[in-house]
Structures are given as C-alpha cells and as structure tokens.
Amino acid sequence: MIRAVLLDLAGVVYDGDTPIAGAVAAVERLRKAGLPLRFVSNTTRSPRHRIIAQLAALGVEVADEELLTPARAAVEWLRRHVRRPHLLVHPNLEAEFSGLEGGKGRSVVVGDAGEAFDYATLNRAFRELVAGADFLALATNRTFKDADGELSLDAGAFVAALEFASGRSPVVLGKPSPDFFLSALADLNCPAADAVMVGDDAESDVAGALSAGLGAALLVRTGKYRPNDETRFDPPPTALVDDLTAAADWILSRAAA
Template sequence: MISGVLLDLVGVIYDGEDLITGATSAVARLHEAGLPVRFVSNTTRSSKQAILDRLSRFGLSIKSDELFTPAQAAREWLGRHEQSPHLLVHPDLVPDFHDLTGSKGKAVVVGDAGEIFDYRTLNKAFRELIEGADFLALAPNRAFKDADGKLSLDAGAFVTALEFASQKRAVILGKPSPDFFLSALNSMHCSKTEAVMVGDDAENDVAGALQAGISCALLVRTGKYRREDENRFKPSPTATVDDISAAVDWIIAKRGI
C-alpha cells in the first residue's frame, strides 16, 4: 500500500536549467491518483525561494510547505538550540539564514559552498569547531552532476575533511538523515510503511530512505546516475527505472498492493 510519495528534485524533476522529459505530467498523475507528494532536496546552492521560483518556471506550482530543504532543517535546529550560525555555504544560500541569532553558542553550518571552499574558509570553520562550535552538515553528498554534464565534488568531501581535522562528527540534516525523511512524511500524515522515495542518488536518496524505514525506494537512471549505481550501496533499490515517468508508472501500479 502506497499512501505518500517523496521526490528528489535535481536529477529527477530537473537537470540544470532543463526540465526532465515528462516530469510535469508525472507529478500531475500522482496528484490525480490522490497521492500526496513532498519534494525532498539536498540542494544547498539555492535558497528555498529560488527553488520554488525555478519549479514555477517549469510549470510546477509547489507550496513552500511541500518542499523540504537542508537549510530549512538547519534553521529549525539552530532555533531549537538557540545557536547562531557560522556559515560555510554558497552565497546564494545565505538568505535562508537571515536574522538567525542565538544566545547559547555557535554552530558551523557547511553546505555546497562551491568556489568558496578554500584554505582560508575551511581553516576558519576548523578553528570555530575546535573552539567549541557545534557542527552541522546540510548534506553529505559525494558528488553532483555539474553544468558540463560531468560529476563534481559535493560538500561531503569537505565535511569529512573538517570531521577529520576537528575530531568532531557532523550532524547531518538533509538526506540520508532519517529525521529529514520523517519530517516530510509527517507533514502529509503518511507512515514509513506506506511511503515511497524516488531519487537519482543510490546512496543518500535510495539507501538512505530504506535505512530510515521507508518501505520502497526507486532509483532513476537520470541526473547523477551512473551505470551499476544500483549495485554500489546497500540496501539496494526496490526497483531501478528509466525516469520519473517510469517511476510514477511503478508507483500507481503498486499503489494498492
């Protein structure tokens, strides 16, 4: 029985500035089938509003509370712990942390900072960590599909470097954090046993969802997918399909089982 759907964005719905063929109609089919949908993205180079604006340009009218981002999770964490952020993130993501102050300390927040990653910025974050700051990683992704179609280093490599140097383990806020998946499921009152996740990242989207207890996770052969990705990480995908349209075919066919 499938009662709710979690969809990754980059590599599943769009790829760079291009909508993946059939994505809009695939999402519409889920809605027509009465299945609630939440979008769960590890994108950390764009603000939440920028992502919503891009989806709107693609013809997908998504409400803010239907989109879950690591920056949003970080804001909530910082608020709960009354901490202020030391940001090592892409400049386009900084607006998502506007007006955050805390009276009980500081937390280093690391996302995909792109060209901002250099010795100076990494060393500054390292010094904050060894002086007592908490450590938040927006996502642990190893690589992402860059504008030239090739894979590039993602934030995970830099998070690992800071963990090694500071001897502190980062709190992961985006996928594959179980709390991240569960926040999205709770917002549509869907249990883990009746949910399905669709992503192009066999490690964080698919294996992460299954490890979090989600009953099904589909890997699409678009975005960052590379041949044999379905065999690189455990648990293996429930199914590997060509694209979001094929994923929706699978979901609707299995919905009542």
C-alpha cells in the same frame, strides 16, 4: 500500498533549467491520483524561493510546505538549540539564516559553498569546531551533476575533511538523515512503510530512505546516476527505473485505491 511519494528534484524532475523528459507530466499524474507529494532536495546552493520559482517556470507548482531542504532543517535546529551560525555555505544561501545572530553558542554550518571553499574558509570553520562550536552538515553527498553534464565534488568531501581534522562528527540535517525523510511525512498521517522515495542518488536518496524505514525507494537512470550505482550501496533500490515517468508507472500500479 503506497500512500505518499517523496521526490528528489535535481536529476529527477530537472537538470539545470531543463525539465527531464516526461517529468512534469509524471508529477501531474501522481497528483491526479490523489497521492500527497513532498519534494525533498539536498540542494544547498539555492534558497527556497528560487527553487519554488524554478519549478513553477518548468510547469510544476509546489506549495511552500511541500518542499523540504536542509537549510530549513538547519534553521529549525539552530532556533531550537539557541545557536548562531558560522556559515560555510554558498553565498546564495546565506540569507536563509538571517535573524539567528542572537544565539547563545556557535554552530558551524557546512553546505556546498562552491567557489567559496578555500583554505582560509575551511580553516576558520576548523578553528570554530576546535573551540567547541556545534558541527552541522546540510548534506554529505559525494557528487552532483554539474552544468557541463559531468560530476563535480559536492559538500560531502569538505564535511569529511573537517571531520577528519577536528575529530568531530557532524549532525547531518539533509538526506540521508532518517529525521529528514521522516519529517517529510510528519504532516501526512502516512507511516514510513507506506511511502516511496524516488531519487537519482543510490546512497543519499535510496539507501537513506530505506534505512529510515520507507517501504520502497526507486533509483532513476537520470541525473547523476551512473551504470552499476544500484549495486554500490546497501540497502539496494527496490527497483531501478529509467526515469520519473517509469517511476510514476511503478508507483501508480501499487498505490492505495
């Protein structure tokens, strides 16, 4: 029986500033059924307050504790390990890391820096890693659906470049890290086996959730999904559905009474 739902945002609930058809109503149906929701996004370009405001503008009210992002996980990691960040992230995200300047050591934090990715910034991060800094990756997604509707390079390619050059493996803080999925369930009193993930990324969302022990993971045909994505990664999705509306139908037919 399903007792909790994890939802990706971009490509599942919205595309850019436009809600995907039926998605807002699907979220409301899940809430009315009494299922606790957590919105688990790998976006590393927008700060939390902007994501929450964007959702509110679309008609989806999300409480602060319902939204999990890699940036928040990174800030908690840096505080726990008493580190100060060397940031290779989008300028919009830098404010999320304020107040961490007093750490005892350095940690390179890599997200989707967009146009800020260039040789100089990558080389500075590389030199920090060679000098012994920790290596934190906010996410390792291969691609994202860009504003023009086409796929663009996500942070994963740049994380891989730094990993190759430095010989260092990163601590991955967002999806597909098992800790990221499990942290979303930590305050819900819900075993992973009773939770379902809905996403448009067959690797990070779906295979990642199933590898973390979630009982089910649904792949939607919206967002970055491309034909045959469901066959490319292991474990494969529990089900392939058209969109969040169809995902809600699937979930509600299997939800705990």
